[in-house]
Amino acid sequence: MAISTNGKGSAADGAPRCIALVGPFGSGKTSLLESLLARTDTVARQGSVGDGNTVGDASPEARAHGMSVELNIADATYLGDRFVFVDCPGSVEFLSEMDGALSGVDLAVVVAEDDERKVPALQLILKALEARAIPRVLFLNKIDKSTRRVRDVLGLLQPASAVPLVLRQIPIWEGGQATGFIDLALERAHVYHEKEPSTQIDMSDEDRAREHEARFTMLEHLADHDDDLMEALLEDIAPDRDRVFADLVNEMQDGLICPVFFGSAEHGNGVSRLLKALRHEVPQVDRLAQRLLGSQERQSLQVIKTLHTQHGGKLSIARILEGQVSDGDSLFRNGVEEVKVSGLFSIFGQQANKIATAGKGDLVALGRLDSVQTGDLLAQDTGEMKSLYTPEPRPPVLATAIAAAQRKDEVRLSAALAKVAEEDPSLTISQNQVTAETLLAGQGEMHLRVAQERLSGKYGLDIAAHTPHLPYAETIRSGTRVRGRHKKQSGGHGQFGDVVLEIAPLPRGEGVQFSDTITGGVVPKQYIPSVRDGVMDALQRGPLGFPVVDVSVCLTDGSYHSVDSSDQAFKMAGILAIRDGLSECKPVLLEPIDKVVIACPSDTTAKVNAIVSTRRGQLLGFDARPDWPGWDEVQALMPEAEIGDLIIELRSATAGVASYTSEFDHMAELSGKAADLAMQRSGKQQAA
DSSP: OOOEEESOOOOOSSOOEEEEEEOSTTSSHHHHHHHHHHHTTSSSSOOOTTTTOOSSSOSHHHHHHTSOOSOEEEEEEETTEEEEEEEOOOSGGGHHHHHHHGGGOSEEEEEEOSOGGGHHHHHHHHHHHHHTTOOEEEEEOOGGGOOSOHHHHHHHHGGGOSSOEEESEEEEEETTEEEEEEETTTTEEEEEETTEEEEEEOOOHHHHHHHHHHHHHHHHHHHTTOHHHHHHHHTTOOOOHHHHHHHHHHHHHTTSOEEEEEOBTTTTBTHHHHHHHHHHHSOOHHHHHHHHHGGGOSSEEEEEEEEEETTTEEEEEEEEEESOEETTOEEEETTTEEEEOOOEEEEETTEEEEOSEEOTTOEEEEEOOTTOOTTOEEESSOSOOOOSOOOOOOOOOEEEEEEESSGGGHHHHHHHHHHHHHHOTTOEEEEETTTTEEEEEESSHHHHHHHHHHHHHTTOOOEEEEOOOOOOEEEESSOEEEEEEEEEOSSSSOEEEEEEEEEEEOOTTOOEEEEEOOOTTSSOGGGHHHHHHHHHHHTTSOTTSSOBOSEEEEEEEEEOOTTTOOHHHHHHHHHHHHHHHHTTSOEEEEEEEEEEEEEEEGGGHHHHHHHHHHTTOEEEEEEEOTTOTTEEEEEEEEEHHHHTTHHHHHHHHTTTOOEEEEEEEEEEEEOHHHHHHHHHHHHHHHHO
16 A cells, blocks of 8 residues: 655544445455445546556556555545445455454445355455454445346355345346346335436336345344334234334344345446445444443544555554544553654545544544554553454465565665564564574465565565575484594694594484583583584584484593693584584484464365375364354374465465464474485575
8 A cells, every 4th residue: 555645635524434345356346446436426437447547456566466455445425424435455365454444444345246156255254244243234246247146146145144144135137137226125126327326217017026025035034133023024014114224224233134235336336325325324433432442432543554655654544433633642552652643644545635633433544653553542541441353463374585685785674574564464574593584474475476566666675585495404313422533733732622422312302412421520521511512513504404403412531631622622523523423323304394274165175185185294184163164174284395385275276265374293204205305405495
């Protein structure tokens, strides 16, 4: 989200409601945002994703890849009511953007389409909304391209939702195309017009019969939570229209149902009806404040996103839950740490427009709050507070080793990585102490690619990236007794150190142990630590080229010279003894094995099991994923060498929705062709 700042714009009166546009990748969220802005006369002409002229997805990375990779924010006014729309990426690799945004919205419009392949992705999104008790409606997009009855499409999508999907409309069909709709609450028919509001028409007798049947089904869903309505239906009494609307609003806001609208965002069909529903049915910001704060409710703001702009510095995007904020105000991070607002902005697409003040319900950008992070609450008075719904960062599933192409840029790279990770909490930066690499880890191949493009484009860095080296190790299968002698004479004092070491294997996971059984002072006590240092240094790289583990080294004998012996001489003696001795101890390569838990739709479990097996994995079993109908969790032990790009194959086999977690379990011997391949691969990486 490459925001630029200027001095235009001002805070408008009224308390806007904030609406997230969410849904699977490619469902048409950005097109819907554009259509909403056009229908409210916020933009003069509706742009097109294909033409690259939309308000959303205007960053270089989004334009380059033709997909949403960050939040898109725009405000609009419709019939006197103010709205802020937050278009969230739909790709599973960028769902962390949605996670942050959901902390500041009053309702979510879930954009879906008639495509069974996207149902698992839809379930991922609905699960996130359900877990945080966010009211939602579903907009069935691309109705002009649907080949099934809307009722059948609902049957296809229903397994993704924990609550009933309740039709608010049915289509009017003509020649196999949806040319309009019948509103089941108002009992009125409308015909579509290209990128214009629909007009009301009279219903045919056939459509009237269809409307009566569909409306009764809608009322039955409402009656499940309203005994009086159930009684009226049983007695065949037509319910009052106001009562029906009240039930629709209350049950949607309470998360008991998910109303379904439909249309075509590209052609502007169904957008006016959706806007009217949003105007009357989206809850006020007070309900969000209660959901986030509970009894802590007071004047505060919820931070949903952090940005680092090229010219305006750091911006914290926050929803004002209660109160008013002005440029220069002091706020308290989580009610404790005082921070001062240095610049206040409204946001529209890629523009951040400076304003003097903002009030309850506004979504604003606060300048230069250096210590503030995404997810923080900003109170307007002191007294510790905490959000009841702070999202956990999604665990990374793919990593790349990253470095500055030029040594002089290393400090700049470190600073830029910190900023990129602060903007996107699902990116993690870590240092692998074994391989001495900086690792950038994220949610997938595209996620990491976009992060690198930002480092190059936004921060002007030349980046070198490669597959991370694997932390192989080696151990020994047998022991030996070896002497190491370091003797050197070059005028003046010479160097003399002489040690005898017993080297033996240890059980797996025991690490490295050093001891001594010296008696009689054959190796003076003050030199024994130096012998140990030499041993430890030599074990950092064994005969196979990797750190040596699970080995015991005991200093048993040696000799010294009263003049020429020194700490350095005995350290060198220890190094020489280890180097000579290890090659006699049948060295063997060890590879790290991880415990992996893979989450996947149940109908893809067999494919996932096959992937694990072909990657030298040991299947431990699978169970139903808790609280996820239609999903399984596969447990396995897998070599880290096979996990590196595992997510790419998993996503390919699961319509892009699988994920996994892994943790180190143990080291295991690797021999034969697999060991030769590992050595060859490691050698190439080190050479590179």
